[in-house]
Amino acid sequence: MAPTPNEAQNLTIIEAINLALHAEMARDPSVLVLGEDIGKNGGVFRATVGLLDRFGEDRVVDTPLAETLVAAMAIGLSTQGFKPVAEIQFSGFLYPCVDQVVNHATRLRNRTRGRLSCPLVIRAPNWGGIHAPEHHSESLETTFAHMPGLRVVCPSNPARAYGLLLAAIRDPDPVIFLEPTRCYRLFKQPVEDHGEALPLDTCFVEREGTDLTLVSWGAMMHDTRLAADRLAEEGIGAEVIDVATLKPLDMDTILASVAKTGRCVIVQESPRAGGWASEIAANLAEHGLLSLFAPVMRVSGYDTVMPLARSERVYIPDVDRILKEVRKVFEIAPKS
């Protein structure tokens, strides 16, 4: 089951996550994984497949059904020299972890002035689109990104999933790692098992362009890329930025892009009000105002409860909705 290192394999996101877990557990004996159904069952999305056989049940810990406990146990472990990587089955079940994360994980270092700390990762599939039951399609990134002392990371492709997960595990502070459920098996990409982490404080400029800046993260990156393709066909050059490390936020990269393009559309799946797109837009309203030719548009989920499967596509932004906002921008500020 153990993957062969140093040889690019064509992997999906979920396979890249599995690979990163294998790699880091092999490299660092202080890494362990815990969560519900992650052992024999290999996780409800198979992210932890093969870990139990390879690393044993001491380091691959099936927990009772108690998310507060999972977070708290990770905190306890992290103070004792371990680097726990906890899996929560769906991000909608992260809410019982919130108290532990905000009142302890993000604070233990500060509270003890560096005496104790919490190098831990909590992973969860995030966002909708797989026709799952209620509570399995939530957008949790902003709830966590508002918390000081935390890092929030949302990979959008296999290579980033691998490199950012390594970085998250190695980071000396708590990291919430939210994975794009509906992209888990959507496409493959060559991923080399080189053990190299990606930076946790830099946006990824995926594609350069001078007419418009398209900003997104996680699952919505997929539609954002497709929208950029469509715009390219029309001769509009969109610069595409993946804000994979939402918190702390690298505004420099986004501001530099907008300084060049003068137009910005931000795409998020979460409810609109108080989403992370608002944080980015607010920074643009403060630091980028003079470069902006047009209003900063946010494409987002609605301020409704996430609908059940039959209506989820009404809620989740898509290429059409992205293009519609882009058109508004060019209507106000036509390409010269």
Added chain:
Amino acid sequence: MAPTPNEAQNLTIIEAINLALHAEMARDPSVLVLGEDIGKNGGVFRATVGLLDRFGEDRVVDTPLAETLVAAMAIGLSTQGFKPVAEIQFSGFLYPCVDQVVNHATRLRNRTRGRLSCPLVIRAPNWGGIHAPEHHSESLETTFAHMPGLRVVCPSNPARAYGLLLAAIRDPDPVIFLEPTRCYRLFKQPVEDHGEALPLDTCFVEREGTDLTLVSWGAMMHDTRLAADRLAEEGIGAEVIDVATLKPLDMDTILASVAKTGRCVIVQESPRAGGWASEIAANLAEHGLLSLFAPVMRVSGYDTVMPLARSERVYIPDVDRILKEVRKVFEIAPKS
């Protein structure tokens, strides 16, 4: 203990809250209050003083020390024709309620297509400034304001505390009601016990002005008002808006003001990243861009853990910090 109705009394915010609870419990037998130490003890801030003697322990319910239970019990009660008003002692202890609020209180109506619903209020003192111990000075408003199906209300003076609390209790949906701890006894205002609720979907324009729009809510309104006074002395007319009903957000009032002033500074106490000021600024970047003469500035707490008492004033914005951002605005866009 029962206050005399229909006669303006000079009240503090905490007294106005107590008055509203008395008034609504007397008017509507389905209203009950619950929480830790709210009975004999009258609440740690005395918000529920006199209720036990007047309404009895059936309707004034001291609960065990379990905030998840308090929220869940309120949900159960609210489905059975009651209008529970739960008190959480400090907003830092609201985190264990988050799962119940987001996964049940805000969803029961939608989940059952209107068959069941949750008319409940959860009250808590919010924000810092009283030299309290750890976890007693948190800013929770944006955590809740991001949740669809919820209302978030933050009164900033006694009359609004009274009128908005009545409105919150009467509202057919769940309301998070966050009270400005450090302003509880800061000043008095005549409050008439007329039983009239204030609207839950409109910002309050407290003071008109044509040069600048100052937007805030809750405890920071106090410093915002003082800043406006200082600006008035300098001949700068600040329009002061109290966004007392944060969610759903009335942007119309703010946009109308900014259309007039062209300048906007938003003041919040919470950590900066992902705070509600960002939501307002993002809306300005979208809908108000063409009226803006200058960047939208946010005055906020820092992206640090809320410091303990000795350093809390380093963190909490004050008049100086507000004025500093205002000066930046006028530097870029001088008053003509």
Added chain:
Amino acid sequence: MNPELSATRKVASFDVFYTQILDPEGHLVGTPPAFAQDADELRAMYRLMVITRAFDKKAVALQRTGSLGTYAACLGQEAIGVAMGFALRAEDVLIPAYREYAAQFKRGVPMENILLYWGGDERGMRYPAGTPAAHDFPLSVPIGTHIPHAIGVAYAFKLKKENRVALVSFGDGATSKGDFYEAVSSAKVWNLPIVFLVSNNQWAISMPRARQTGAQTIAQKAFAGGMPGEQVDGNDVLATRLVLERALERARQGGGPSLIEAITYRLHDHTTADDARRYRSEAEVQAAWARCPIKRYKAWLEASGHWSAADEERLQAEAAAAAEAAARNYLNTPPEPPGAIFDHVYASLPKALEWQRAEVIARGPIGGEH
């Protein structure tokens, strides 16, 4: 020093009892309860068990053919839902988990509602007005979080001096959650009319009961709240209904809350999204089939002269037809219009959301699917 000094004395004691009336072969091992005098009632219970199994089979089939979302089967646990349905009074409030379909059916929920819910349509949880279910809670997916709602519901009964009980049901996995314990810990504080019913089906997805908690029985968790806790054979519909009725009656009479651990077995995968072969042996499942609640009950009914092969034939046909009809109704239900996602977020649409709803309506249908 006085060598007779004894520093330690006993201050409290607790016992857990287990009840079984019908053994797996359908032999009586206990005295049948009073309700067993009524043969029509006994047959009605059997009928509901069989119809529920037919529904379950149909639902799984719909999922396998792509016509239903993830579905949580109740295969092997039907006796508990039936016991609940028959033990509850109309005015009681059921706060269920998601495997007690028999109870929902008995209380007036049309089968197609359950399909709609798992099919991704919120209208599934809008139970018909005028039925006992109309005031019941919807299925609860976030494990255990619904349990403390019972505290509020039962407190309301007590305050209104209503003679009603809140029955809250959940799995063995749910008994690890803080929400469960906060409810158990406090129910007796107000001596509330609540029955906590655990369907201990031995598994929480891939987690076997023995590794879910250190407790020897789930029943003993009741002692954490100072209330009685007992075990019952949850595959024995007579015993389960009896024990449940006693607990409901005690609660109704002001005797306070109690907890019942009904021991059963999940014969199906956790849900249709699960493959249980990854984590449990076929042998274990086969052994569990020998304890099937329908088999034993039928054997006893037949032996008691209450049931015949002809009855069985009629019932199987009726059950299959009922499930078939439900599937048809479900599949023929057109999706809600897109704007409906706004209609029940608040009692009335806030001004701030009007443009969002307008945008959705202007866009038109996106392709609601089954």
Added chain:
Amino acid sequence: MNPELSATRKVASFDVFYTQILDPEGHLVGTPPAFAQDADELRAMYRLMVITRAFDKKAVALQRTGSLGTYAACLGQEAIGVAMGFALRAEDVLIPAYREYAAQFKRGVPMENILLYWGGDERGMRYPAGTPAAHDFPLSVPIGTHIPHAIGVAYAFKLKKENRVALVSFGDGATSKGDFYEAVSSAKVWNLPIVFLVSNNQWAISMPRARQTGAQTIAQKAFAGGMPGEQVDGNDVLATRLVLERALERARQGGGPSLIEAITYRLHDHTTADDARRYRSEAEVQAAWARCPIKRYKAWLEASGHWSAADEERLQAEAAAAAEAAARNYLNTPPEPPGAIFDHVYASLPKALEWQRAEVIARGPIGGEH
């Protein structure tokens, strides 16, 4: 039907025991433990109790004069902290609530650290390197939330095959929280070396023990996790240390977790921000003074010839001086520079926060206060 059929049988039983060695008058009611052979040790325990009380008094006085923030006194509960301090080994990890100062002092936390914390200075929780406390957890203000940390800590011990125990302490109120129960429920799953120690001081602010939970004893909550639970007279330092040492030893030997309910009484207001006269009678408090842990222990020490009036006089002076010195050190500690609020949010300051820190530093001191 067979009238002898018995449907119900007992499957599990649980008992709660209570231990007391010294009665409130200081008379032996049980055999003294082995450690009582060592008179120096007995005197050291007494010394720590008295010093802790002097510290407590000083802290309250500092708050009353405006020199300290809200302070949670341990008046009347000193025996528990002392027992903890003496029962723990250096390598064990203490995960405390906030009323066990004696344990912190014993493990090497300077008194002024506790004052700094309640005085609003994070450095109070930076315990000195090289002391047993250096690896202990800080005080925990959000009730009960620290309890499940013990699961992770003890799991780490087990995994590293270290012979250490996690001792987690908290109040009666905390035993209503889900966090407490999730830890109790699971500790035995891995047979972890944990001791759960409840200081049942009869009150959670204004909530009396009897209304906190339906359980007759707090000890029985252990049964929810299948572990032993017992009561001890928490005002009897001999019994508390004995029972605690036994539990720690059992855990250390691989015997798994257990829970101890130490019965005591909060003689002070909940904190200096509270006024207990609002909700409890003076008579109750007076009656509780008769069970004061210091009084009875001193009486027994004197009767046993281990303590004299002269000893007492010296100790009282020493204790007052120690508290006085701590207060001085605390009051003389200059505030951290403003930029310090950024220094430990992350291991190293993220780029995104640099301008914020610069802004604070540029602004200069705001007026840090005691």
